[in-house]
Amino acid sequence: MINNKLVATLKHLRDIGNTVLVVEHDEEQSELQIIIDIGPHAGIHGGYVVAAGKPSEIIKVKASITGQYLRGEKFIATPKNRRKGNGKQANY
Secondary structure (H helix, E strand, O other), rough: OOHHHHHHHHHHHHHHHOOOOOOOHHHHHHOOOOOEEEEOOOOOHHEEEEEOOOHHHHOOOOOOOHHHHHHOOOOOOHHHHHHHOOOOOOOO
């Protein structure tokens, strides 16, 4: 729910004429407008634009790790064992 509000807010900011730059790794955010995939690795090992464009363009770039996730070649598996909750809930 909080993510949906964030996406809606970012879209609103864009729609009223702002340039919005988000550094995010959440697939829901990728539909906002343009992805800039910088890499190929993080930190001192990264540093150049591997791919830039709409998700439909990034998906075609073989060197793009983001494209590999968008194509389904790479994925983050859901853990088999999850910790039990403590009954508390965040109140945003």
